[in-house]
Amino acid sequence: MRVDQNNVHEDAAATGGIAADRLRSIIERVERLEEERKALAGDIKDIFSEAKSAGFDVKVIKQIIKLRKQEPAEVEEQETLLDIYRRALGM
Known part of the structure; x- marks a missing residue:
């Protein structure tokens, strides 16, 4: 070379x-x-x-901060799914 x-x-x-x-x-x-x-x-x-x-509950505050970073439609979709899953499990 x-x-x-x-x-x-x-x-x-x-x-x-x-x-x-x-x-x-x-x-x-x-x-x-x-x-x-x-x-x-x-x-x-x-x-x-x-x-x-x-x-204040720090874990809840962190969850709220995370939610505030997301789009409202995305938050609504997650909450709907969470509700459906809870119902499916009898919660």
């Missing part, structure tokens, strides 16, 4: 130059976002603790 010396030189320049800077930038951005996500997760945990202290 013949190696083209010009390509080797260009690859080395890209590795140590612009491409390396771009890679570093991407990695650092992801790392910053992961830190932000970690901080937000801590904030959310604190809010759930506050809700629990106030006497």
Whole structure:
């Protein structure tokens, strides 16, 4: 296999130059976002603790949050199916 010396030189320049800077930038951005996500997760945990202290059921709050993210028609369909399944099981 013949190696083209010009390509080797260009690859080395890209590795140590612009491409390396771009890679570093991407990695650092992801790392910053992961830190932000970690901080937000801590904030959310604190809010759930506050809700629990106030006497709210955290599991139910999480279900409501999940439902609010869905389309109304999708929620209605799930509730209808849940009702049908309950009736089928005599609940």
